[in-house]
Amino acid sequence: MPTITIDRDDRVVTVTLNRPEVLNALNGEVLGELLDALVPLDADPGVGCLVITGSDRAFAAGADIREMSTKSSVDMLTEDYFAGWDTFAALRTPKIAAVAGYALGGGCELAMMCDFVIAADTAKFGQPEIKLGVIPGIGGTQRLTALVGKSKAMDLILTGRLMDAREAERAGLVARVVPADQLRAEAAEAAATIASYGKPATMVAREAVNRALEVGLSEGVLFERRTFHALFATDDQKEGMAAFLAKRPARFIGR
Ligand code: CO8
Helix, strand or coil, rough: CCCCEEEEECCCCEEEECCHCCCCCECHHHHHHHHHHHHHHHCCCCCCCEEEEEEEEECCCCEEEHHCCCCHHHCCCCCCCCHHHHHHHHCCCCCEECCCEECHHHHHHHHHHHCEEEEEEEEEEEEHHHHHHCCCCCCHHHHHHHHHHHHHHHHHHHCCCEEEEHHHHHCCCCEEEEEEHEEEEEHHHHHHHHHCHHHHCCCCCHHHHCCCCCCHHHHHHHHHHHHHHHHHHHHHHHHHHHHCCCCCCCCCCCC
C-alpha cells in the first residue's frame, strides 16, 4: 500500500501523507515515493504548485523512530541517512505545507522545507528529538533558527516542547492560521493562485527568497536583481506588464 496519495487538479498537485497507523512518520519508503512522484512533476511546466499535507490528526509526527532505532552511527553515516530530503527541499516548483495536528521533528522539518506553511488551528509544531537522545536531523537546527530566531529555536530544541498554531504564526514559522475545516480549501486556493502565474517567475521568486537564508544582504540583493533582469527575457513579463497597462487579466504561458 502506498504511503502517499497524489491528486492533481489542473496545475496544482496535492500530496497527502498516508501512514495513519504511525501518525505519518517519515521513513525511507515515504521519501522514495515522494521523490519518485515529485521529481518528474517538478519538471512538468503544467504543474504550477505543490501542496503537501497529512491527516487531521498529524501532518507528520517525525522521522520513523522504529526505522532509526536500531541503526548504528556507521549505518547512518554510510547511508547518509536523511540526505534524500535535500532533493525534496530543492524541488523548484513552489510548495505549500498544509498542516493540521502534529508536525513534530522531521514533520516540522518537512513543513519548513516547503516554501510556506498554512496551519489549521489544531496544528502543533515542535522539535522534540532531544527527548530521544538526538537532535533535529533534517535541517531543523538551521531552518527553525532562520525562521523564528535563535532564542525561540533554542527554547523549542532544548526543551522539546510543542507550540500551537498561533504561537507558530507569531514566531514566523507559519504564514496563515485557519479553522481546521478550511485548511484544504485555503491551501488549494493559495496554490491555484500561485499556479496561475508564470512558472519561470514563481520558480525564481522562491529561489531569490531562499537565497536570503544562504548569503549576506548585498549578495542576496544582487542575486535578486540579476534574476529580475533575466525575467525580462520571458513572454510572461511582456504579457504581465502589457495586461496591466491594458487593464485586462494576464494570460501567462510559462515561458
Ligand atoms: N515514529 C514512529 N512511530 C511513531 C512516531 C514516530 N515519529 N510517532 C508516533 N508513532 C506511532 C506510535 O508509536 C503509535 O504506534 P502504536 O499504535 O503501534 O503504539 C502511533 O504512532 C500513535 O502514536 P501515540 O499512541 O503515541 O499517539 P498519541 O496521540 O498518544 O501521541 C505524539 C502523539 C505526541 C505525536 C507521540 O506519538 C509522539 O511523541 N511521537 C514522537 C514524536 C517525536 O519524537 N518525533 C521526532 C522523531 S525524531 C525526528 O523526527 C528526527 C530525528 C533526527 C535524527 C537525526 C539522525 C541523523
